[in-house]
Amino acid sequence: MTNSQTQETAWKKQAVLFLVSQNISLFGSSVVGFAIIWYITMQTSSGIWLTFATICSMAPQVLISLWAGVWADRHSRKYLIMFADGFTALSTLVLAVVFFLGHRSLQLLLVVSVLRSIGAGIQTPALGAIYPQLVPREQLTRVQGINQTLGSVLQLLAPAAGGAVLASFGIEWTFLLDVSTALIAIVIFSLIRVGKVERKEGPLPLLKELGQGIRYTFRHPALRRIIVCYACFFFLMTPAAVLTPLLVQRSFGNDVWRLTANEMVWTMGAFLGGVFVSLHGDFREKVRTIALCLAGFGVTFGLLGVAKPFLVYLAVMGAAGLFMPVIATTQTVFIQEITEPSMMGRVFSILQILSAGSVPFAILLFGPLADVVPIEGILLATGALMVLVAVLYRLSNKPAEEQESAGREKDG
DSSP: OOHHHHHHHHHHHHHHHHHHHHHHHHHHHHHHHHHHHHHHHHHHOOHHHHHHHHHHHHHHHHHHHHHHHHHHHHSOHHHHHHHHHHHHHHHHHHHHHHHHTTOOOHHHHHHHHHHHHHHHHHHHHHHHHHHHHHSOGGGHHHHHHHHHHHHHHHHHHHHHHHHHHHHHTOHHHHHHHHHHHHHHHHHHHTTOOOOOOOOSSOOOOHHHHHHHHHHHHHHSHHHHHHHHHHHHHHHHHHIIIIIHHHHHHHHTOOOHHHHHHHHHHHHHHHHHHHHHHHHHOOOSOHHHHHHHHHHHHHHHHHHHTTOOSHHHHHHHHHHHHHHHHHHHHHHHHHHHHHSOGGGHHHHHHHHHHHHHHHHHHHHHHHHHHHTTSOHHHHHHHHHHHHHHHHHHHHHHTHHHHHHHHHHHHHHO
């Protein structure tokens, strides 16, 4: 076996272990995430309670992410990911025990959602930054497309599993399922070898490193544009992501199978989108791809506001899911390609802050609004605004694209 073949076998083995561990962990987390939202929806039928749940699951990520970005650039990204998985599993185990003892408190669900969010905030920057350490640059899109496909398959199973366990055994057993998958993921991930990222300078005081990351990100024109676009995307997709279970309950019925179908068709669409990305291999015009996906989201989210009967609604939700793996993979790889390795953790932490931070702000607006005006109208308005964001993002990148194209022609 030649040296190149040996290297190819090594990185493929690393990538397989990484993908398996993360998707097993994702499956358990998805089951719990669905179960908590459904449990609160069926217990309260309240947009205010969904607002509380969303803020508790998202806001702590914002508070911890900047620090987590510095940690991801200072320390082993592998061990940060394992620690975060273990911390989340322990929090969920405590919740399961308390519920088994009969203390079924919605407030306690919110507390554990905060702890799980802290774990996600620590893990997410390290996950985004670790890919280039495991996978050759030319394979980043394909591998992350495969990851999106695997994630979609497991998330397709997760609502079915969550609905079945919740309806048959109760929410406690969904918690235990998450604990088990997290432990399995930690064991598998421990087998991966991750090299150390070379830094140009030694560790600085924490606040100085934070400042470095912020300055680097927002002085980089392409990074600045993609991150602002990402924040707008998450803000405007919040009603479709958070309020659609409430829309299903109010417009079509309070059956668990309807809530399950609402999640499953989205994931089926995401699965097909992930297959497309993994087969396509790469998107050369990433800015154009991102803008087209944003516009596609806007159109489908708007159609959710008028789609009836339920089967038509499900078809539109599935179509919306097609765009998710394409935009997620394209945005992530674009950032990985234009960012220095030693700054990767901090850049992804800023991305996490703006994306996760935009959701609580959005739900503070849209959650209470959903108890006053029809959710259908909210979806129509946010869908139209997302199309506008797509157009503005495409136009803002035109000068840079024209300059790059002129440079290629000159070199040719």
